[in-house]
Amino acid sequence: MEMPEGSVRNVLEQESLKWVFVGGKGGVGKTTCSSILSILLAGVRQSVLVISTDPAHNLSDAFQQRFTKIPTLVNGFSNLYAMEVDPKVENDELASDDGMDGILSELTNAIPGVDEAMSFAEMLKLVQTMDYSVIVFDTAPTGHTLRLLQFPSTLEKGLEKMMSLKNKFGGLINQATRLFGLGDEFSEDAMLGKLEGMKDIIEKVNRQFKDPDMTTFVCVCIPEFLSLYETERLVQELAKFDIDSHNIIINQVIFDEEAVESKLLRARIKMQQKYIDQFYMLYEDFNITKLPLLPQEVTGVQALKALSRHFLTPYQPCLIKGTLEELEERVSILKSQLREAETELDRLRKGKQKV
Secondary structure (H helix, E strand, C coil): CCCCCCCHHHHHHHCCCCCCEECCCCCHHHHHHHHEEEEEEHCCCCCEEEECCCCCCCCHHHHCCCCCCCCEEEECCCCEEECCCCCCHHHHHHCCCCCCCHHHHHHHHCCCCCHHHHHHHHHHHHHCCCCEEEEEEECHHHHHHHHHHHHHHHHHHHHHHHHHHHHCCCCHHHHHHHHHHHHHHHHHHHHHHHHHHHHHHHHHHHHCCCCCEEEEEEECCCHHHHHHHHHHHHHHHHHHHHCCCCCEEEEECCCEEECCCHHHHHHHHHHHHHHHHHHHHCCCCCEEEEEEECCCCCCCHHHHHHHHHHCCCCCCCCCCCCHHHHHHHHHHHHHHHHHHHHHHHHHHHHHHHHH
């Protein structure tokens, strides 16, 4: 059946966008897609920041440049910055402090995910102080992404826990801080205030996340059953959180028009097409962009820019089966294979004669 060809032009043309999330199952090419999206956005926006929240950071590999938790200008650009945030590392640093942060970390460790939420809140606070026109998130695999969207409620639980401790111990922490000669910054009110401040930031941002004019989520997948299933789960969860999503990128597609002789690849094309048809059926109101399976890794700015054209215009195979060009190419390949076979045969004959 005839399927409309989608692109990410709608994301680039939506000038009100402030946050762009890129997510999906592990190993489908999220980092490559988020890197290319940030490059394309840098062409139409004043300043762009791409952030990796995946503990297995690949932004540095994608751009072939070292990034840290401090925004760094990407080589070859004047308005594209990148940073890598690792919640676990942030939490380890927090726990190692002797001061108030250490006490706060100990008190909040009982609430699952609150340390990650606080780390995320600190990162958002840093980002809020900088004037980026759009921020692209290269998120961790689906499960981590959904946790990220739950951070406001996680911090809410953290505050409730702190309040219950305050009511239960009736100023015991304050007495302990005075007894050991510690300043007011170590009091329970100060710790509560810090958590409250983080909650205010994350709730403000969360309101923006739920605004379709300011936030969108781009789902990346490959044409296989598990990826289709994971994408459906992600889309359902995003709807539950009121987060807009209307773009799907299907990566690693072997196109049916491609001149392919391998029986294995022909079987893969047939299998992929079954799932691609399902994607179009399930997400008929989405912009679906198909990207080709490439023979090499996409690393470095030049390779990312080369692949970026397929984000805007549909991929066209170099050789389309059944055309004169494709037949000429097949003849050329067969001649080359015949020459190689003859050379190998001569080598084997000479080896046999020596024996």
